[in-house]
Amino acid sequence: MLTLFHAPQSRSSRMIWLLEELAVPYEIKPVSIFRPMTGEGHGDPANPHPDKRVPALVHDGAIVAESVAIVLYLLDAFPQAGLAPAQGDPRRGDYLTWVAWYAAEMEPAMFAALGGELGTAPHKQRNFDAVVGRLQAALAKGPYVMGEAFAGADFLISSALAFARHIFPADATLDAYVARCQARPAAVRGLALDDESGLQAAA
Numbered sequence: 138m139l140t141l142f143h144a145p146q147s148r149s150s151r152m153i154w155l156l157e158e159l160a161v162p163y164e165i166k167p168v169s170i171f172r173p174m175t176g177e178g179h180g181d182p183a184n185p186h187p188d189k190r191v192p193a194l195v196h197d198g199a200i201v202a203e204s205v206a207i208v209l210y211l212l213d214a215f216p217q218a219g220l221a222p223a224q225g226d227p228r229r230g231d232y233l234t235w236v237a238w239y240a241a242e243m244e245p246a247m248f249a250a251l252g253g254e255l256g257t258a259p260h261k262q263r264n265f266d267a268v269v270g271r272l273q274a275a276l277a278k279g280p281y282v283m284g285e286a287f288a289g290a291d292f293l294i295s296s297a298l299a300f301a302r303h304i305f306p307a308d309a310t311l312d313a314y315v316a317r318c319q320a321r322p323a324a325v326r327g328l329a330l331d332d333e334s335g336l337q338a339a340a
């Protein structure tokens with residue numbers, strides 16, 4: 138059994154989308170998290186994440202934490218979804234590069250921009266420009282970062298882009314990419330389930 142430890146409208150929301158893509162049975166366990174913007178919530182003792190954050194996944198007793206680890210783990214465990222080139226596939230390196238790039242380059246650059254740090258730190262501005270440039274170059278070639286096919290990295294990249302769209306440059310290609318990813322039936326179902334989980338948490 139797969140159990141997702143989830144808090145509404147957080148980094149675990151896109152994992153509901155991912156689980157919907159896999160079309161395998163899973164359950165969602167809502168947990169409280171500390172929300173720094175409002176000061177609400179707290180680390181939930183029921184959450185197996187080492188830092189009481191979300192997402193956390195338990196699969197047949199094994200705990201997987203960190204968004205990137207969960208994407209890699211699930212897409213290898215359920216290859217029938219066709220969202221990750223397998224070991225030995227020549228596209229595997231590109232896939233791993235994009236997933237790691239998301240965590241190592243895109244997230245830090247995005248949070249530096251959200252925190253207003255770019256103007257005072259030229260190297261952070263340079264890193265941010267590199268992130269935008271790489272994304273624009275990839276999406277000028279294909280509808281998804283790896284080309285024709287939607288793959289694991291697109292969950293992470295498109296959802297982060299949607300979350301912080303205002304700090305990225307106005308660009309119809311970026312808008313169309315986010316819309317294309319979010320129009321997937323599994324994404325639409327995932328969003329509805331996230332909203333539902335928020336209503337349950339509030340009740």
Ligand SMILES: N[C@@H](CCC(=O)N[C@@H](CS)C(=O)NCC(=O)O)C(=O)O
Pocket residue numbers: 147148149170171172180188189190191192202203204205
């Ligand atoms: N690098 C982690 C970050 C996880 C994270 O910070 N999640 C937030 C929600 S978006 C959280 O649980 N915050 C609660 C806290 O910091 O205590 C990942 O991508 O999984």
